[in-house]
Amino acid sequence: MTFEDWFRKDRLPHIFCAGCGNGTIINCTLAAVDQMGWKKEETVFVSGIGCSSRAPGYIMTDSLHTTHGRALAFATGVKMANKNLHVVVFTGDGDLAAIGGNHFIHACRRNIDLTVVCMNNQIYGMTGGQGSPTTPLKCLSTTTPYGCAEPPFDLCELAIAAGANYVSRWTSYHVKELEKAVLAGLQTPGFSFIEAMTQCPTAFGRRNKFRQVIDHVEYLKAHSLLKAKRDRLFEEGKEIPPDMFVVGELMRRNRPAMGVLP
Ligand SMILES: Cc1ncc(C[n+]2csc(CCOP(=O)(O)OP(=O)(O)O)c2C)c(N)n1
């Protein structure tokens, strides 16, 4: 089996806009899932609502496309009902951290054995570009027409503080690193959180001076600060530039987890 065998090709063409990064992230995730050697009938994909949450519809396994913000509640139910199932969650920044914020922190606290891939396009893509809890300061959206005045959440720091066993952040530029991070997440018992920063040309890019898709991907690359470099800056007592975000493996630990087979 190759990773392409996980796709439900009869669902094509997909709904994503030209230049959307979600397909890249689905590819990286399925490439990692394929390396686990799991059977399709033992693997379940769960999502909430949003463009990113359409992902399970293109995958050839049982899946749950649930209500907005509730992917982790449904995924928790699936895992607790049958610990033999491998449960992977696709979610968006709005789905996970706005309406689903409480489910997120408590799933991390319980450290339930799920792997969560968040496609963070820093906007509500599906509903036309409202600001989300990860919209950066000064960025334009339909609900922040003068520039976002609220500081964004750092989703990885939130997951670490709440108790997740595995946490990584990469971008749609870093495809090999992202695939490896998802694989490490799938291999780690307990709650694994992988944040994939990605471009949304339709709802974010065109409002925020990314005239070409590649401009946004280049931006993500240029503003990624490797964790090792962040640690060096920290040791030297230097500040991290405010427009940079840290990428790499940010947490791997072995807190007691729920939903792991004995
Ligand atoms: C209970 C409820 N509230 C609001 C909505 C409308 N809604 C649909 S998708 C969405 C935001 C999705 O944003 P995000 O999770 O970032 O996903 P993206 O589309 O950006 O991938 C909202 C508010 C809904 N479907 N259900």
Ligand SMILES: [Mg+2]
């Ligand atoms: Mg979004």
